[in-house]
Amino acid sequence: MAIQKGDFIKLNYTGRFENGKIFDTTDEELAKKEEIFNPRGLYGGDVVIVGAGHTIEGLDEDLEGKDAGYTGTVSIPPEKAFGPGNPDLVETVSITKFQDRNVHPGMPVELDDKKGVVSRVIGRRVTVDFNSPLAGKTVSYEYTIEQVLEADVEKIQGLLALYTGIRDTEIDITDNVAKINVPTGLTFNQRWLMAKNRVASELFKYTGIKEVQLIEKLTAEAEVSAPAEPEVEAEAETEVKEEPSESQE
Known part of the structure; x- marks a missing residue:
């Protein structure tokens, strides 16, 4: 098909x-x-x-x-x-902006916390392209x-790998409810904090999943990558439901 x-x-x-x-x-x-x-x-x-x-x-x-x-x-x-390249991200500056005065086209540079590539040098003026190298x-x-x-389990594992870089997550699906066992330490991962709601939203849109439960289990044997807050219990469960008003953290 x-x-x-x-x-x-x-x-x-x-x-x-x-x-x-x-x-x-x-x-x-x-x-x-x-x-x-x-x-x-x-x-x-x-x-x-x-x-x-x-x-x-x-x-x-x-x-x-x-x-x-x-x-x-x-x-x-x-x-x-x-x-396309954004012309507003191409700037011409004085060569005095650079500690290394041996500036040449193709040279990667960083100015004002922005990374770019030198595209042209004329006299004491340097043109720097701050566009993405792919633009x-x-x-x-x-x-x-x-x-x-x-299989929905494979779909969920694939999305989690795409967004977090972690494969083979333990997942159980019953009556369109997906229980995802969150690996220890992932709770403190900024990438995961930004991605988990998007993962749930895409599952609701593209699969028959109606509810996602994110389960974090902490055990005495597990090594935790960051200290837990005082109110965190030995086992915490987060539910993300299809209706935003019913979602819980």
């Missing part, structure tokens, strides 16, 4: 600039070879929801209508990739749709 919006799929991909340089990949060995390996990243494929904005627009659109097992390449213009670039993605996920 052709893939459509709302499907959960496992996706492997490699992103390249027009000159062939790789800037992103789910292949760990290739990432190491290209010196873009992130030791905190997950490799082996991402679980994404087609049409939910989990990938850039051009790739997201290209996934529709394909079948599981499909392998192909798509070229994506800036407006459907990482956006304004046409990119291509070679990708493989590994599978379409059918």
Whole structure:
């Protein structure tokens, strides 16, 4: 069956600039070879929801209508990739702003807590581009749709991995209620605090899940990454329900 919006799929991909340089990949060995390996990243494929904005627009659109097992390449213009460059983020400053006066085009710099790249040097004036290195670039993605996920447990585990970088979370689903055992220490993870409501909202929208319970268990043997507040009990349970007014923290 052709893939459509709302499907959960496992996706492997490699992103390249027009000159062939790789800037992103789910292949760990290739990432190491290209010196873009992130030791905190997950490799082996991402679980994404087609049409939910989990990938850039051009790739997201290209996934529709394909079948599981499909392998192909798509070229994506800036407006459907990482956006056009913003001229307001290109600034010209005096060379005296730099401690190292040996400034040259292509040199990465940081000014006023902003990271950029020197694009031009004329006399004592330096032009710095503070746009993302991906902005304004046409990119291509070679990708493989590994599978379409059918089981709600796999869908939840995939979303949690996408948003938190943690796989194989213990999950139980009964009567459309998903109980997710939150790994010890994740409660103090800023990434998790920002993502948990979005995970729940996407489950409500794209699955038959009606309620999500986030369960944190602390035991004497567990090592806690941050001190608990005095009022935290040995076992705390957080419920996120489909109706915002009924959600509990």
